[in-house]
Amino acid sequence: MSSQMEVVEETTEVGGGEEFLKNDVYTAAAYGDVEKLKRLVDVEGCSLADPDGIGYYALQWAALNNRTAALQYIIENTHVAAQYGQTAFLYHIVTKWNADPDVPDSDGRSPLHWAAYKGFIDCIRLLLFLDAYSGRQDKEGYTPLHWAAIKGNLEACTMLVQAGKKEDLMVQDNTGLTPAQLASDSNHQQVAIFLGNAIRIFDRLYGGSSQFGKLSKLGHAPLLWCTIIALLATYMYSVIPGFNIWKLSLSGLFAWLGVFLATSGLVMFYRCSRKDPGYVKMNPRNSRNIRDDEPLLKVDLGNPALLAGNWSQLCASCKIIRPLRAKHCSTCDRCVEQFDHHCPWVSNCIGKKNKRDFFMFLLLEVSAMVITGAVTIIRTVRDPAAPKRFVAWLNYSATHHPGALSFLITDFFLFFGVVALTIVQATQISQNITTNEMANGMRYSYLRGPGGRFRNPYDHGIRKNCSDLLINGYNEDVEHPEQPSLSALELGMIQMASDRAL
Numbered sequence: 001m002s003s004q005m006e007v008v009e010e011t012t013e014v015g016g017g018e019e020f021l022k023n024d025v026y027t028a029a030a031y032g033d034v035e036k037l038k039r040l041v042d043v044e045g046c047s048l049a050d051p052d053g054i055g056y057y058a059l060q061w062a063a064l065n066n067r068t069a070a071l072q073y074i075i076e077n078t079h080v081a082a083q084y085g086q087t088a089f090l091y092h093i094v095t096k097w098n099a100d101p102d103v104p105d106s107d108g109r110s111p112l113h114w115a116a117y118k119g120f121i122d123c124i125r126l127l128l129f130l131d132a133y134s135g136r137q138d139k140e141g142y143t144p145l146h147w148a149a150i151k152g153n154l155e156a157c158t159m160l161v162q163a164g165k166k167e168d169l170m171v172q173d174n175t176g177l178t179p180a181q182l183a184s185d186s187n188h189q190q191v192a193i194f195l196g197n198a199i200r201i202f203d204r205l206y207g208g209s210s211q212f213g214k215l216s217k218l219g220h221a222p223l224l225w226c227t228i229i230a231l232l233a234t235y236m237y238s239v240i241p242g243f244n245i246w247k248l249s250l251s252g253l254f255a256w257l258g259v260f261l262a263t264s265g266l267v268m269f270y271r272c273s274r275k276d277p278g279y280v281k282m283n284p285r286n287s288r289n290i291r292d293d294e295p296l297l298k299v300d301l302g303n304p305a306l307l308a309g310n311w312s313q314l315c316a317s318c319k320i321i322r323p324l325r326a327k328h329c330s331t332c333d334r335c336v337e338q339f340d341h342h343c344p345w346v347s348n349c350i351g352k353k354n355k356r357d358f359f360m361f362l363l364l365e366v367s368a369m370v371i372t373g374a375v376t377i378i379r380t381v382r383d384p385a386a387p388k389r390f391v392a393w394l395n396y397s398a399t400h401h402p403g404a405l406s407f408l409i410t411d412f413f414l415f416f417g418v419v420a421l422t423i424v425q426a427t428q429i430s431q432n433i434t435t436n437e438m439a440n441g442m443r444y445s446y447l448r449g450p451g452g453r454f455r456n457p458y459d460h461g462i463r464k465n466c467s468d469l470l471i472n473g474y475n476e477d478v479e480h481p482e483q484p485s486l487s488a489l490e491l492g493m494i495q496m497a498s499d500r501a502l
């Protein structure tokens with residue numbers, strides 16, 4: 001015990017104080033002086049969420065010296081951690097000391113209220129992960145979502161909505177206002193629109209008649225499927241008979257190559273929409289099956305992702321620590337590895353395991369469109385009776401080749417959209433980056449290099465990026481050898497981890 005007392009003396013020296021017993025929360029905690037601790041926190045407004053000069057928290061001083069009453073007091077004040085955005089501290093307390101993440105303060109506000117109010121995304125994520133109750137109303141009737149809406153924090157709102165239920169959007173405060181109405185009153189139009197849409201999305205996915213819900217989950221894939229089949233049928237009925245296939249002319253072969261490519265594209269389309277895009281396995285001990293006295297089991301203490309401070313890898317909905325490049329898809333309600341985007345046209349997420357199928361589908365359809373388009377033009381122009389002038393030719397084709405002309409026009413308008421998408425996908429594949437990473441790049445710490453500049457550690461050069469995807473079917477998440485320097489937070493977490501091992 002005396003050695004720990006000596007550490008306390010050291011602290012006072014670090015702080016530069018002359019007196020032996022310094023008037024701070026660390027000393028009060030180390031000596032188990034609860035009265036003094038209460039006075040410092042409640043009256044003088046001292047923080048329990050800040051470390052002292054050598055990086056130790058009041059909680060750790062109380063723990064080191066076995067001061068149970070002081071510990072109890074600090075744990076009951078857990079919400080101060082969320083108040084100051086100290087996710088690491090929060091994690092430490094909740095996991096090590098089994099503190100209840102739902103303890104409300106005197107205004108009825110839980111740590112989740114505070115985290116939502118302050119917009120501390122990682123804190124919100126961790127609290128939701130630990131099953132903090134998102135429907136709690138404070139004295140004013142505000143839920144955490146009300147607070148996030150008042151502050152106009154779109155990211156906080158998104159996270160709360162994603163992990164919550166439709167009812168959370170309908171909760172009224174003491175004056176009868178929902179989060180969407182509060183956002184609108186506070187002039188946060190973007191948030192108000194998001195919350196308004198969220199109600200409709202919940203309705204579409206889960207509400208109404210279950211048959212309608214199932215139908216809407218199908219997305220546009222059946223429509224796209226029928227469009228391609230209809231185009232193919234039109235082409236085969238109106239264009240191909242113009243060529244004598246038995247003569248095996250070059251143009252005849254060409255005409256059938258278009259059909260072959262379009263059909264192969266459809267096979268890829270089917271595979272892409274039916275395949276598992278790379279869903280991350282759900283935690284078998286999902287929150288609802290776990291016993292109340294086992295909160296520790298919910299967080300893997302030694303997970304390197306958490307030790308490195310990558311809080312964004314916690315999924316509050318799936319209750320897992322997901323791989324770095326995975327993202328939660330709210331339509332599929334699952335986390336998807338190397339999440340690219342959710343494609344309503346194939347009614348599936350595009351991720352690690354079906355990205356090649358998706359790209360092949362695009363590539364085959366683009367080639368088919370070029371060939372069938374060219375063949376159709378040749379077919380109509382080669383008609384000996386067709387006039388030479390464009391307008392006259394158009395009129396003539398409309399009466400003599402209506403099927404071929406309508407095919408050509410549809411093909412022409414669809415072509416540009418498909419080509420643009422194919423080029424974007426090809427560019428991203430060559431750089432081994434996903435659409436999601438391109439859109440939200442700066443939000444992911446793993447995409448930021450020294451100096452905060454964008455850096456893609458998974459780019460291994462065009463050749464390897466492309467060959468890995470096209471030959472192996474996917475790119476492994478292997479980082480380029482060049483390692484970034486440790487940030488202050490990462491160092492802090494490693495410190496805390498070694499601490500925990502004591």
Ligand SMILES: [Zn+2]
Pocket residue numbers: 315316317318319327328329333334335
């Ligand atoms: Zn998820």
